[in-house]
Amino acid sequence: MKYSIGEFSKLTHLGIHTLRYYEDEKLIIPERNNANRRCYCEKDFAWIAFIKRLKDTGMPIKEIRHYAQLRAEGNSTQNERMEILIQHRQVLKKQIRQLKEHQAKLDEKIKFYQEEITSQNQ
């Protein structure tokens, strides 16, 4: 199955402009048809999903580009790509730990407000 940029935009919930921007940034470079139109495929869809994951976990576009370029070079870069992901796993782990701490502190603060407010109503 092949998708025009418009279809692919709907599929991925990324704007047309964003897809072209990602192409400029060399994150995802789709095939072209004989009229020079972009032709995205299933594989591109899976790849975009992964790009989103990296973005959502705070990886900047430059780093994603690096990963994408290694990917484009083929199998010989598997090891290096794995290393990047292993590094990133550490980052993610730390993020989760920190957010949990923030959550705990936020809960404390909310509890404090609740106590303040109920004590005022007596």
Add this chain to the structure above:
Amino acid sequence: MKYSIGEFSKLTHLGIHTLRYYEDEKLIIPERNNANRRCYCEKDFAWIAFIKRLKDTGMPIKEIRHYAQLRAEGNSTQNERMEILIQHRQVLKKQIRQLKEHQAKLDEKIKFYQEEITSQNQ
């Protein structure tokens, strides 16, 4: 204990420029001494710690400003501030859930690489 902006900058690990920017944005407005110099105190330190927490959990500065303005209005806004934090707790909860999902998928991918690589070495 009172701190000049230079001291407070070191204490909070926020640049002097950033502290002044936060003041422009009405997040934290310290006292002034008779020479018009900023005078940060312990309470400001606790408040900056909380601002950082909100920032680190993705709250934009405009929303933090809103919270800060309510805070400046005093006790009568306690309820509204609590509501904001309760809302934000939901956001945070969702963030953590998502990051955990991303972590799981990342682990899968790493595992996949490891299997690929070991199978190639045989």
Add this chain to the structure above:
DNA sequence: CCTTGACATAGAGTTAACTCTATATTGTAT
């Protein structure tokens, strides 16, 4: 007295990540 360093304000510059505009082509329905 004079220099120096920390502070003050106002406003310009930077960076990341989009997002939009202008203009030109092209495939499809009438």
Add this chain to the structure above:
DNA sequence: ATACAATATAGAGTTAACTCTATGTCAAGG
């Protein structure tokens, strides 16, 4: 054949959150 909607490129504009520069003030040490 013609109109029109989707696509193409190049480049400008936007937003958030800083970060820096220019210029001026002032208190304390030599």
